[in-house]
Amino acid sequence: MDVGTSKPSAEDRRRVPHHLIDVADPGERYDVSRYQRDGRAALADIARRGRLAVVVGGTGLYVRALLDGLDLDSVPTDPDLRARLEAEAAAGADLHARLRAVDPEAAAHADPRNLRRVIRYLEASLLGGAVSARWRTRDAIAATRIGLAPPRAWLLDRIERRVRAMVEGGVLDEARRLVARGIDARLPSMSAHGYVHWMAHLRGEIDLGRAVALTVRDTRAYSRRQMTWFRRDPGVRWCDPTSVNSVAFASAAVDEAA
Numbered sequence: 001m002d003v004g005t006s007k008p009s010a011e012d013r014r015r016v017p018h019h020l021i022d023v024a025d026p027g028e029r030y031d032v033s034r035y036q037r038d039g040r041a042a043l044a045d046i047a048r049r050g051r052l053a054v055v056v057g058g059t060g061l062y063v064r065a066l067l068d069g070l071d072l073d074s075v076p077t078d079p080d081l082r083a084r085l086e087a088e089a090a091a092g093a094d095l096h097a098r099l100r101a102v103d104p105e106a107a108a109h110a111d112p113r114n115l116r117r118v119i120r121y122l123e124a125s126l127l128g129g130a131v132s133a134r135w136r137t138r139d140a141i142a143a144t145r146i147g148l149a150p151p152r153a154w155l156l157d158r159i160e161r162r163v164r165a166m167v168e169g170g171v172l173d174e175a176r177r178l179v180a181r182g183i184d185a186r187l188p189s190m191s192a193h194g195y196v197h198w199m200a201h202l203r204g205e206i207d208l209g210r211a212v213a214l215t216v217r218d219t220r221a222y223s224r225r226q227m228t229w230f231r232r233d234p235g236v237r238w239c240d241p242t243s244v245n246s247v248a249f250a251s252a253a254v255d256e257a258a
Helices: 010-015 032-048 060-068 079-090 095-102 104-108 115-128 152-168 171-180 195-202 208-231 246-257
Strands: 145-148 236-239
Touching: 032 060, 060 208, 079 095, 079 115, 095 104, 095 115, 104 115, 145 246, 152 171, 152 208, 171 195, 195 208, 236 246
Parallel strands: 145 236
Antiparallel strands: none
């Protein structure tokens, strides 16, 4: 899934060591619990070598799990209930509306199109009340948090250009190989933006222009949810990378924190 996830190039990886790249197969169920375990092991290894880790990413739940030590075991689970919810979703039930009714805060952080997350949040909410109220943290890792906040118009343009660059870079061939492997659309890997639409195009259900437009739409909506999530974190230091040297900004923030 190199193209669709904008994986760092071989040259980037030669210049700077990258971690948690190529650690799972698209057919595996790689979730936040595995990410927390693998990510913390990588951070510990980097610290032992006396190096500074740079955590890059925009999924709020995963950032919290990694840096705040989100206690994932405090959120209840029931495989039978999850299976029933998956069956209801397959039958067309609006599970996001149900989640919004029982836990509005969790619903605000779950893309209605990301059924995997909607189902997980609803499962936990039905078992033990609001998910957000049950999350506990432990063993937080001290970190300087830098948020990039470019002008919205600039960001929207970048998103559209990125999606079109994916097509030019071979994302359809990548999706075609996943289809040939029989990758289940319900797997976590398939929630990465675009793949559901690229596959729909390959099945002849939508044309390429529509697949591009839907992927742009989904990514733009996700960027809004990212900002909603991270704006609530008072520890984030914000900069506009179109008017400030973001590398210098981050370096100064790290030096100040030290």
